[in-house]
Amino acid sequence: MIKALVIVPYEGLYEMMKEIQQEVKDFQLDIEIGNLYEGVAVAKEAENNGYHVIISRGGTASLIQEAVSIPVIDIQVTGYDVLRIITLVKGFSRKSAIVGFSNITQGAATICKILDLDIKTLTISKDTEVKEILTNLKKHGYEVIIGDVVTVQTAKQLGLTGVLITSGKEAIMDALEEAKRSYRIFSQLQQDVSLFQSILDCNEQPIGVFNIEEKLVYRNERFNQEFHWMIVENSNDIKKLIQETALTKEKQTRTIHINQSFWNITACPQDGAIALFFEKNLSNQSAVQDGEREAKNAIEFRTSASYVSVSGKSEPIQKVLKQIEQYSVNDKAVWIYGEKGNGKELAAHAIYAKRNNLYDPFIVLHGELLRTGRLKDFIVEDFFQKYANGVIYLKNIDHLSADIQKELFDIIKNDKSAKIKWLVSSESNLEEKVKSGTFDRELYQTLGQQKIYLPPLRERREDIEDLVHVFISELHPKYGNGVVGTRPDALAELADYDWPGNVEQLKQVIEQLFKQTSSYYIEKEAVAAVLARLEQPEKKDDALTPIDLNGTLEEIEKQVITKVLEEEGLNQSKAAKRLGINRSTLWRKLK
Numbered sequence: 001m002i003k004a005l006v007i008v009p010y011e012g013l014y015e016m017m018k019e020i021q022q023e024v025k026d027f028q029l030d031i032e033i034g035n036l037y038e039g040v041a042v043a044k045e046a047e048n049n050g051y052h053v054i055i056s057r058g059g060t061a062s063l064i065q066e067a068v069s070i071p072v073i074d075i076q077v078t079g080y081d082v083l084r085i086i087t088l089v090k091g092f093s094r095k096s097a098i099v100g101f102s103n104i105t106q107g108a109a110t111i112c113k114i115l116d117l118d119i120k121t122l123t124i125s126k127d128t129e130v131k132e133i134l135t136n137l138k139k140h141g142y143e144v145i146i147g148d149v150v151t152v153q154t155a156k157q158l159g160l161t162g163v164l165i166t167s168g169k170e171a172i173m174d175a176l177e178e179a180k181r182s183y184r185i186f187s188q189l190q191q192d193v194s195l196f197q198s199i200l201d202c203n204e205q206p207i208g209v210f211n212i213e214e215k216l217v218y219r220n221e222r223f224n225q226e227f228h229w230m231i232v233e234n235s236n237d238i239k240k241l242i243q244e245t246a247l248t249k250e251k252q253t254r255t256i257h258i259n260q261s262f263w264n265i266t267a268c269p270q271d272g273a274i275a276l277f278f279e280k281n282l283s284n285q286s287a288v289q290d291g292e293r294e295a296k297n298a299i300e301f302r303t304s305a306s307y308v309s310v311s312g313k314s315e316p317i318q319k320v321l322k323q324i325e326q327y328s329v330n331d332k333a334v335w336i337y338g339e340k341g342n343g344k345e346l347a348a349h350a351i352y353a354k355r356n357n358l359y360d361p362f363i364v365l366h367g368e369l370l371r372t373g374r375l376k377d378f379i380v381e382d383f384f385q386k387y388a389n390g391v392i393y394l395k396n397i398d399h400l401s402a403d404i405q406k407e408l409f410d411i412i413k414n415d416k417s418a419k420i421k422w423l424v425s426s427e428s429n430l431e432e433k434v435k436s437g438t439f440d441r442e443l444y445q446t447l448g449q450q451k452i453y454l455p456p457l458r459e460r461r462e463d464i465e466d467l468v469h470v471f472i473s474e475l476h477p478k479y480g481n482g483v484v485g486t487r488p489d490a491l492a493e494l495a496d497y498d499w500p501g502n503v504e505q506l507k508q509v510i511e512q513l514f515k516q517t518s519s520y521y522i523e524k525e526a527v528a529a530v531l532a533r534l535e536q537p538e539k540k541d542d543a544l545t546p547i548d549l550n551g552t553l554e555e556i557e558k559q560v561i562t563k564v565l566e567e568e569g570l571n572q573s574k575a576a577k578r579l580g581i582n583r584s585t586l587w588r589k590l591k
């Protein structure tokens, strides 16, 4: 029996793998989700847990190949996968291109010709070519880029809409066959190695071996009991020790702090590697400072993966895009205002991305969670400087109490060299509040010199079509590629609605529709039903309707989840939060 781990880079593939898992023989098939470096982390763990083969896809598969020493099989992109995505992209009103290796582009070019579609196809021979090609396409007015994970990520970094080519069942079955072949060859070699490993596993001391690129290539059982490999690999002290040992080619010993304990670590140079032997030192513990935890709730990190480009062809959005360009060439504060859920954070992230390297985290500070007297300790830290180029997005500045407004103004006034660069948001234009004295005038004048207004979605309905297509394409990596578009009358229904929760609400509705649609297109009837449910006034009596307890635990659980979801206006994040589960669990339980 082959013990295989499938590491899927997006959630949709997970569901498909679950089905296949029931069908295959000869395999013990386990499935985990993990994109790129997350996938590598999972793969390293799996290798250690005795898996024989890893199956993954695209860029994630390539990275895993470099990180582990068991066979890694890549799920190839097939013609069916390309056909599905082209059918979806037909619905976009913007200039589109397919960029990828020849396995993707050759088939794609033929399909576009047969269907008479105006989608450009460009072939690359190395990942490193992607950036230049996309930059060029952008210059020529292309906005939608279709491709594999790396292409899609690069597209996003450049502010383009990236659409991922997701895999179908045929491709996975091929990969499983390939996995069988590789396993046979590999298992013979492994028998020899495992003898030596079992000897090291008997050792009471944690042992880790690094290669010259400072990556962990081996760790014994004791090591895994004591540490997570990533903490050790990322420790600057360990890196320094390895570098010194490699340089001097002599044994070195240091005391290093890992996992709240001190360790005496001896590093021995080997041929092309450094072996580390760990011994516990008895000094101990560093406590988490009081209040630090509370402050941390007010801070959220966003990575470049959460960034999407600002979509919409309406005049107001075109104006917003111009302002984003204009305010990105300086470092001055930008104040973004507009109703909830209509893209304020996205606009702030776009400015940040244009000013900085997109890989840096974007840090959000929640105005409503800040406490009086805390701001100073919190912001003066080098923290923001170090992690986000000194940029803070202060969300909901209109929720700050008078005391905190004052504190904030003092911080800005005393920050003579403007170390902190502010991006702020509010739901309304605060001029009225400034006039009535409920918002600090000086603070408003300091931060509000560059302003962006995001009108509600109901005042820019022409954006809805683009947004719907963008959201559908974003859902493919999460739930699979079943839905490729909306019927025109379904779209008209969506465009007619008033969207009190703006783009955020549209996004949730599309997700809801996507999940409940079992054919390729979202139909008008489904849209009407979901919107009608949104319109229903909250029925307080409903809470009194007892849940039917005459079912299995699973059925009762489903009723509870559905009820909470309805009470939260179909907002999955809020429902999941109330139920104390994550969104993917919530969704899986509802299926």
Ligand SMILES: Nc1ncnc2c1ncn2[C@@H]1O[C@H](COP(=O)(O)OP(=O)(O)OP(=O)(O)O)[C@@H](O)[C@H]1O
Pocket (backbone or CB within 6 Å): 308, 309, 310, 311, 312, 338, 339, 340, 341, 342, 343, 344, 345, 346, 347, 395, 467, 470, 503, 504, 507
């Ligand atoms: N123009 C747009 N193009 C693509 N996605 C968008 C656009 N506007 C908003 N979104 C998406 O809608 C969601 C809500 O947007 P965002 O969080 O930026 O709104 P917000 O105004 O900051 O919300 P809140 O006031 O509730 O904090 C996000 O997932 C965002 O990516």
